[in-house]
Amino acid sequence: MTDQQGTDLNASPDRGGPAQPLVIARALKRYFPIRKGLFGRGKGAVQAVDDVSFTVRKGETLGIVGESGCGKSTTARLLVGLADIDSGDLIFDGDKLGATLTHRELWAGVQMVFQDSYASLNPRMTIEDTIAFGPKMRGVAAKQAHAAARDLLARVGLAPERFAGRYPHELSGGQRQRVNIARALAMRPRLIILDEAVSALDKSVEAQVLNLLADLKAEFGLTYVFISHDLNVVRFISDRIMVMYLGEVVEIGPVESLWKKRAHPYTAALFAAMPSMDPDNRTEVPPLAGDPPNPINPPSGCRFHTRCRFAEEVCATMKPAARPVDGEAAHMAACHVLDPRSGHTMAGAPGLETADA
């Protein structure tokens, strides 16, 4: 470890240089054992995150999308060190968690803004105290920490003279979420994981916060992992998008490329489910029917085969490997249709996008 450790109160220092990805997640796995009744022993486990690999480059924004329950928040919690990794490696700026990197060092560099704004704020602290708390614990002088807290409140659009002394229950949902963002920023992290951080905001405040996130990113060289169900927001903010289904990554690629071609049938269904903006033309049939499968006992082969309209025999027996889409190495998807040797009858076809339109 570097000897700077512990003396830099603001952030964890850049160690690996610009070419080193900030995060490398390698075959991450997290299962939650399930209870069976009162007396029964745990039988099976929810396969919340199963063999998930990806990288986050310095200064980029990686968007994560996918069905409710597919493991986005659990992945996020693994990245922050809030959940234990069952197996796999987490490498932060070149240092492996548990080897050359301690949890404490990881926490100095990563902050998370949670989905549930209410549950994550201390009800007995004013919001100014809440924001100043972390930096003070880290040794920042009280006066300085409070001044910074008030400044951050102003920057997230909550005038400190009106809001600083309020308690969480005295705020609206959107106001609370902005407090959470300010609190994360106060820790001067290098990576911020925003889990549904703007979904409670009205469109005008959301626009303000997204503009703010862009400014802060430029100003402090931040890196974001941005989880959201609002595909318009994800498209707007992300450099790359990762699509998850039932604990696995099914597609990942640069936004433009993914928006042009949704190579995985689940991705296609997800994007097709975006709400209509036309009152005379509302959605009548959901693009993806059927129940999400049980994550305790996920389907064999391709986990999407129980709901995929292109599913064939091979899909139930063989797990598809991630392959480049249209030869573009940055854009990968895991579907047999992309693999000419898989035996899928559509394999090698120009693409599902046309079939879908």
Next chain:
Amino acid sequence: MRETLLEISGLNVRFSGARTVHAVNDLSLSLDTGEVLTILGESGSGKSVTLKALLRLLPEKRTAIGGSMKLDGIDVMGLKGRALSDYRGKTVSMIFQEPALALDPVYTIGDQIAEAVRRHTGASRAQAMDVALDMLKRVRIPSAEQRLRNYPHEMSGGMRQRAMVALALACRPRLLLADEPTTALDATVQIQVLLLLRELQKEFGMSIIFVTHDIGVAVEISDRIAVMYAGNIVEEGSAAEIIRDPRHPYTRGLLAANLHDAERGSRLEAIPGSPPPLATKPDHCSFAPRCPHVTPACLKALPPVFRPGPRRRVACVLGERAFTTAQQVPVHEAAQ
């Protein structure tokens, strides 16, 4: 035949204590049986407070509530004791914005739904558990039998949200208050839940007041849209009227800020400035400090409410002029 289910007139909610907040100011609203109304609006504009007032959930000590609310002939403000607890859950129920407020962390989902059913219908434990299971299946929670035994923290955000829909509908209320019920859901599940709500709404003949920030969601679910700003409704109309022909400067700014087809990396058009503190009751247009069309009259008195049609209204001095195409303001100008 239209049948009015809910009539709110002159609702005022003021929080006192360390500081005063006039959260709702002279709000009036009516809703028909079987109608779905969406409230759009600024964060902090009083949407949740209005719904909580209707459910009589605001802390009595620190809250002053004025005005009247009549639901299905019931005087909501006058309810007490048993009548009040029957009203909550059976006549009206709510899906909360924050799952933490509705779901009790120490009971399983199944127990919580069954308990609500037992309280309101007198069903036996076993019958109530059957209803709970049926409801979990209706909201498409996978492996519903097992999920009955789950505690809230063992579910993903989206599943908790669907469990709340199940809890809210288990007693078949006349009016469902849904406070951002699909915000935590992905697009595929969201559209399923919206279609499901539309279906159950028809089946139960229920009315819905829906709060969302997502204009696409409002379009999918609602017959009518009301837009709130600083504790009052500034514009109301059919969903098509509001989306295609917004007239109030705030509504126009809000729709312009939608990043539906914003270019990546560009600056988004946010309405400049911030909402009023509401430490005192508004005596002039609350949007004036941020409005591109402000006139001296806007600062002197509350704006008149212009009603060009039976269920269309705009609270703005532009009034009739807001409806004449010659005076129509381009959306982008309104957002500057």
